[in-house]
């Protein structure tokens with residue numbers, strides 16, 4: 001697939017629905033699948049899951065931390081996961097949550113967004129060294145999802161703090177992303193992360209013109225009703241993200257496939 005990330009994402013969502021399925025090889029899930037907590041077990045888990053998910057969902061989101069935990073062999077598995085997701089026809093959103101000074105950010109952009117074995121379609125990035133410091137990732141010609149209002153309760157203290165102009169930190173991140181997407185249609189390349197667990201009154205996403213990654217759906221307790229409450233009825237541009245709630249149905253690919261189908265059906269009601 002070629003073209004801008006936002007356009008490719010809109011196309012993928014139109015064809016496959018908005019679900020973003022996570023590949024999070026938690027040690028507990030490996031054990032539940034009867035696999036050892038070693039690089040071999042990691043590979044069996046991650047590739048089985050990716051093959052099933054990538055044939056059905058618009059976006060596959062590997063959580064880098066669970067691969068990094070196994071060192072170089074874990075990264076090699078992550079490379080195979082990226083390739084397998086592509087082969088299945090899904091876009092790859094690598095959840096790495098990187099953020100640093102601009103010169104170092106350029107190296108992160110090269111690591112995760114340049115063409116190469118780990119080159120994803122989009123990454124998650126953290127703006128707490130300053131939104132503009134993320135420029136190398138935002139201008140890499142791919143997609144980036146900037147943490148704005150995360151799904152975990154601990155995020156609230158810093159993200160709902162007020163700036164001198166009265167906006168929350170989270171709203172200022174959304175507004176900065178919106179500026180980057182100003183002339184984009186149907187969706188810009190710069191998305192934000194807003195948990196499906198947050199208070200809907202907190203944020204105005206109406207000028208974003210970009211995608212919203214919405215984790216918290218499933219294992220963290222948010223439901224479809226919460227998604228609608230937080231993001232409105234049509235969920236335009238919103239990618240509900242679920243990892244453990246789907247993955248716990250493995251290792252049987254049939255059961256895993258059925259869990260994806262069920263989740264997609266719920267999201268479409």
Ligand SMILES: O=c1ccn([C@@H]2O[C@H](COP(=O)(O)O)[C@@H](O)[C@H]2O)c(=O)[nH]1
Nearest residue numbers: 063150151152195215219220242243244
């Ligand atoms: O605000 C955020 C940002 C990222 N995440 C990541 O999403 C998945 C959620 O996994 P579940 O099993 O569906 O809870 C995980 O990789 C997190 O690191 C998030 O949860 N919240």
